[in-house]
Amino acid sequence: ARLRCLLEHQVGLRQADEAAPETSEELVGRAGWAVARTARSMLGGSYGRRVVVLAGRGTNGADGRVAAAVLVRWGVRVEVVDCEPDVGGTLSVESAERLAALIADADLVIDAVFGTGFRGTFYGPEVGDTPVLAVDLPSGVDALTGRVPGRPVPATRTVTFVAAKPGLLLWPAARYVGVLETVDIGVDPGTVDRWWLDDDDVTSGWPRRSAQAHKWQSAVWVIGGGPGMTGAPNLAALAAGRAGAGYVMLSIPGDDDSMTGGAGGPIESVRRVLEPDWSVSVGAEVGRVRALVLGPGLPVRWADEVRSVVRSWPGPLVLDASAIDAVGAEPELLRSRSIPAVLTPHAGEFERLAQRVDEPMNHRDPALDPIVSAEDMAERTGAVVVLKGPTTVVADPNGSTWVSTTGDARLATAGTGDVLAGLIGAALAQGLAPGPAAALAVHLHGQAARRGHRVGLMAGDLPELVAQVLAGCCESS
Numbered sequence: 327a328r329l330r331c332l333l334e335h336q337v338g339l340r341q342a343d344e345a346a347p348e349t350s351e352e353l354v355g356r357a358g359w360a361v362a363r364t365a366r367s368m369l370g371g372s373y374g375r376r377v378v379v380l381a382g383r384g385t386n387g388a389d390g391r392v393a394a395a396v397l398v399r400w401g402v403r404v405e406v407v408d409c410e411p412d413v414g415g416t417l418s419v420e421s422a423e424r425l426a427a428l429i430a431d432a433d434l435v436i437d438a439v440f441g442t443g444f445r446g447t448f449y450g451p452e453v454g455d456t457p458v459l460a461v462d463l464p465s466g467v468d469a470l471t472g473r474v475p476g477r478p479v480p481a482t483r484t485v486t487f488v489a490a491k492p493g494l495l496l497w498p499a500a501r502y503v504g505v506l507e508t509v510d511i512g513v514d515p516g517t518v519d520r521w522w523l524d525d526d527d528v529t530s531g532w533p534r535r536s537a538q539a540h541k542w543q544s545a546v547w548v549i550g551g552g553p554g555m556t557g558a559p560n561l562a563a564l565a566a567g568r569a570g571a572g573y574v575m576l577s578i579p580g581d582d583d584s585m586t587g588g589a590g591g592p593i594e595s596v597r598r599v600l601e602p603d604w605s606v607s608v609g610a611e612v613g614r615v616r617a618l619v620l621g622p623g624l625p626v627r628w629a630d631e632v633r634s635v636v637r638s639w640p641g642p643l644v645l646d647a648s649a650i651d652a653v654g655a656e657p658e659l660l661r662s663r664s665i666p667a668v669l670t671p672h673a674g675e676f677e678r679l680a681q682r683v684d685e686p687m688n689h690r691d692p693a694l695d696p697i698v699s700a701e702d703m704a705e706r707t708g709a710v711v712v713l714k715g716p717t718t719v720v721a722d723p724n725g726s727t728w729v730s731t732t733g734d735a736r737l738a739t740a741g742t743g744d745v746l747a748g749l750i751g752a753a754l755a756q757g758l759a760p761g762p763a764a765a766l767a768v769h770l771h772g773q774a775a776r777r778g779h780r781v782g783l784m785a786g787d788l789p790e791l792v793a794q795v796l797a798g799c800c801e802s803s
Contacts, residue, residue, distance in 0.1 A: 330508070331489045332520035332697075332729065354385060356511040357461075357487050358392020361436065364485050364507065365397060365459055369433055373401035378425070378432045380409050380451075380479075382439040382465070389461050390438025405432075409439045415447035415466070415476050425451045432456055437479050439465035442491060450479035460484040463494055464502040471695050472496030480504070488513045490522050492697050495731050497716045520697070523730040523769040529799040531766050533570060533756035541572035544755040547615045548748065549600070549608070549635075550622035550647070551578040558623025558647070558744040561785050564592045565748030566619070568789040569770070569796065571755050575615065579604050579628055605634035617642040617754035621649025622744040628652075633659060636667065642754035642763075643667045645709075646747040650675050654682040661708040666723055666760045668710045668750055669703075670743060676703070676713055683707055701727055710760045712750070714743065718768045722761030730765070732772025741785025746771045749792065770795060 369375045379394045381387035387409075394404045405428050411417055417425065429435055435453050438461040448466030460481035467474050472493040481504040486494060490508050493499050535544070546566040550559035556578055563576045576595040580602075601607050608618070618639055620632060624647060632652035636643065636659045643665070645653060650671050653659055657679075660667055671679060676692050676699070683706050692699040692713055700713040704721035713719045720728045749771055753763035774791035775783060 330522045330524055331515055331518040332492045332495075332522055332727075350385070353511055353513065354388045355392055357389040357509070359396055360487070360509040360511065361389060361393035361438075361459065361461055361485055362396035362400070364483060365393060365434055365436060366400060366402075368457055368459060368483060369402070372397065374403070375401075375433045376403045376431060377405070377434045377436060378428045379404060379406045379436040380425075380439050380465075381406055382409050382441075384441060384443065386438050386441030386461055386465070390436055393436060393438070393461070411439075411448055414449075416449040417451060422451055429453050429456050434459060435479070437461060437465050437481060441465075442469040447476040449477045453479055457482040458504075460503070462486050463491060464499070467493055467499040467502060469493045472499035473694070474498045474502065478502045483507065485509055487511050489515045489518065492520065492729070495522060495717050495729050496696060500717065500731070519725050520727045520729070523728050523732075523765060525732075525769070525773060528766050528770050528773065528795070531758075531762065532770065532796060532799060533753065533758060534800070535570060535572070535756075539572065542614060543616070544571050544752070544757075545573035545575065545615045546571040546617050546619060546748070546751040546755045547575040547577070547598075547608075547611065548595075548619045548622065548751065549577045549579065549604075550620065550624040550744075552580055552623065552625045552628075555623040555625070557741060560592070560595075561741050561744040561789075562619050562622045562646075562748035562751070563595045564786075564789045565745040565792060566752040566755075567592055567594055568793040569749045569752035569767070571752040575611075577604070579624070579631070603631075605631045605638065608635050609638045612638075612640060615641070616756075617644070617751045619644045619646065619747050619751035621646040621652075622747050624648045626651065629655065636660070636663075641665065642751075642760060644670065644747050644750045644754065646670045646743065647675070651678060654679045657683045657707055663708065666709050668712060668754070668760050668764045669707070670712045670714065670747055670750070670764075672714045672743065676711075679703065679707075697721075697727060697729065710764050712746075712764050712768060714746075718772075720761065720765040720768055724761065726761055728761075728765035728768075730769040730772055732769050732776060734772070734775065736775045736778060736780065736783040737772070739783065739785060742771075742775070742788065745785050745788045745792075748789075 381390040435458045458481045464478040466478040469491040483505045548563045577598045629652035700719040700721035704711045704723045749767035
């Protein structure tokens with residue numbers, strides 16, 4: 327699990343190295359051996375293979391040179407190219423010409439030009455179809471934010487040390503990383519509260535229903551939608567049921583006709599008609615329903631009712647879509663809760679919320695720094711913030727943060743966020759704390775999508791795929 331942590335800042339990277347009892351030469355030796363082992367695996371052997379090592383002047387270059395020496399001992403033909411980009415970040419013409427000839431004849435390129443301390447712009451050489459192994463990170467990417475000011479060499483595989491660097495999981499840097507492998511070289515990262523989620527986390531952490539369970543012990547109530555907008559709450563309800571909720575209640579405010587069965591969705595959901603002043607009737611179910619999912623597809627005209635529910639509902643709560651905008655007008659409602667609410671904003675909803683709660687600060691652009699943006703928002707609102715995107719960040723106001731990279735373009739379709747809201751509601755109803763519930767649901771959401779069609783996956787496909795993932799978890803645990 328320690329290798330799944332994320333080092334939090336540049337100071338943390340430096341302090342971890344300085345606190346190690348071993349000398350820097352010993353650490354470089356371990357890192358170089360790790361790179362060589364991965365290189366040999368990528369080569370499918372050693373004797374007669376050709377490798378080009380692009381080595382910079384710093385520690386990253388030293389790691390590459392050690393790897394080169396090890397590979398030579400194993401029978402690999404290695405060419406080490408000392409790399410010193412010019413002030414514009416490009417290699418000299420002579421180096422570029424020489425590299426082109428070497429790379430064309432190579433079986434593997436090892437990128438060891440720059441490491442985590444690099445600040446500037448780097449334009450890497452063209453490598454064509456030659457596989458690339460990046461040492462610690464693709465040279466030129468920002469290890470903390472994932473920014474890419476130049477043109478790194480796209481890696482087939484990246485071997486990083488001690489712990490994963492946040493920027494390697496964030497876009498656009500993530501597109502250059504390839505398969506990410508974290509290697510222990512004996513450096514203790516210290517106290518870290520950021521974690522990169524793994525499939526094993528869902529296998530070990532998702533709740534199991536006990537033999538003595540009854541349906542009300544994990545009941546979820548989904549409130550959302552409106553006339554002509556019944557799909558979102560139905561998707562959330564179906565997802566909650568497939569994720570283990572024992573009882574799912576569904577209400578669509580102001581739409582009595584849809585409550586007769588014409589709304590679609592799971593026939594197992596119990597339809598509850600709400601009165602015009604429906605926040606009062608919601609409060610009457612406190613004690614029976616374990617978690618409330620509020621907002622999928624809900625018209626903005628119900629903002630006052632949403633705020634009233636947030637004020638009166640003491641239990642686990644997921645706020646999605648228009649419910650997030652509703653509480654943004656009165657963010658102190660979130661800060662006053664004893665059980666943190668879970669907010670599930672996409673980038674636009676996050677930006678609107680930030681404009682309401684971040685007046686004292688110049689808030690960060692979530693697209694440029696999603697981890698820190700989500701953490702700041704969690705601290706300011708007292709809520710668990712699920713910042714959805716190509717890499718999804720879950721920040722808990724207690725200081726813990728989780729990052730999931732399972733999601734991909736298949737989730738960029740209407741309704742997938744409603745499914746996620748239902749999954750979080752099910753995790754909460756089954757007893758998980760808000761932060762872990764949101765984190766595991768996010769990862770499960772992505773796992774399910776990856777089982778689906780690469781093109782044409784629809785939100786309605788996800789709940790069944792969720793059940794398949796969880797069935798596999800039960801078999802392997």
